[in-house]
Amino acid sequence: MNLEELIKKSNLQIDKEKILFNEPMKKHSTFKLGGPAECFIKIDNINDLKEILIFIKKNKIPLTVIGNGSNLLVLDNGIKGITITIKLEKFEIKEDQGQIKVTVGAGNKITKLARECLEREISGLEELSGIPGTIGGAIKMNAGAHGKEMKDIVKTVKCMDYDGNIKIFTNEKMKFEYRRSMLKKEKYIVLEVDLALKKGEKQKIEQKIYEYSKYRKEKQPIEFPNAGSTFKRGDGFITAELIDKAGLKGYSIGGAEVSTKHSGFIINKGNATSEDVLKLIEYIKEKIYKKFNKEIELEIEVVGK
DSSP states (O other): OOHHHHHHTSOOOSOGGGEEEEEEGGGGOTTOOOOEEEEEEEEOSHHHHHHHHHHHHHHTOOEEEESSSTTEEEOTTOEEEEEEEEOOOOEEEEEETTEEEEEEETTOBHHHHHHHHHHTTEESOGGGTTOOSBHHHHHHTTOEETTEEGGGTEEEEEEEETTSOEEEEETGGGTOBTTBOGGGTSOEEEEEEEEEEEEOOHHHHHHHHHHHHHHHHHHSOTTSOBOSOSBOOBTTBOHHHHHHHTTOTTOEETTEEEOSSOTTOEEEOSSOOHHHHHHHHHHHHHHHHHHHOOOOOBOSEEEOO
16 A cells, blocks of 8 residues: 555544645745655644654654745655655744743744844844744754844744654753754754743844845846855855865756855756755765865755655
8 A cells, every 4th residue: 555545534523624645845845846745734733743653653754844945955866655745833922021922833933033023122033033944943953043043033943853752852951052952853843932031122123124035136146046145154164165266156966056155155047956966966076075175954844755
C-alpha cells in the first residue's frame, strides 16, 4: 500500500482539503524550485499536529517540517513521506510594568508580525522585520539581521516532540548560537513563542522599518527567487566578501547564479533546478577553499531525496 492509499484508508480527522499528494514544492519555497512532496499537510491547530505525529510514528513514515520555505532548497526528486507546514498563527499581548509579552504562533510571518506590532506601538522587531520566514523557522535557525537575532527577544518557546508531548523551553535551554539552536539537532516542532518586547513611538518604529526595508531592497536580490543568504559568515571573515574577491559574482550554472547585487545570495534566474544550485554551491566552496584556504558552511537547509 502506498502512502496516499494508507492515508485515505486511515481514520485521520484532519480536514482532507489540508492534505495534498505529489504537491510541487516550488509552490512552497521562496527559491521556486524542487520536486514534489509525496504528501503535504497544512497544520493550523495543535490537535491536527498531534494526530499526524502519532500516525507518522505508528506507520514509520519519514517526516519533514517546514515553515514558509524561505531558507530551503528542496531537491529535484522531491520529498519522500509526509511534509508538514506549520500555520499556527496565534497573537496575544500582555503588558506588565512597561514590559510587553507578545505570544505568537510558529506560523506567523515575521514581516506581518512586525506590522502588527507597529500598529500597537510595540518596539523590538524592527531590525528583523524584513526576514521573509515564519517565527518557527526563525527560532530554529536563530535568524537575525542588522545586529539583532531572535535570541535577543525570546523569553520561552513552546514545542511539541515527535511523540505529541508539549514542552516549554527557556531562552537559555534553546542554546541559541549564530544561525542555530538546539532545534537543529533535537526533534521538536515549535508551536508558539513568548517574545519580550516594549512600548515605543509609532513614528520611530515605522521609520526604522522603512529604513531596513529600503536597505534590503537596495542590497539584496529580492526581485529573484532565492533562499536568503546561501552561506553562513565564517570565523573572522564574511563569506560574501570572499566570493566577491574570488571573482564569482554573476557566475552561473544552468539557471542558478551568484547574485550580481549581493555575492552571498544564489538566485534562481527563472529556470534553475536544485541540481544547478547544488553544483554552484560546490563550485563556490571549492574555489573559496583553493583561493583563501577557508571552508564555508551552508546557511540554507537542503531537504529531499
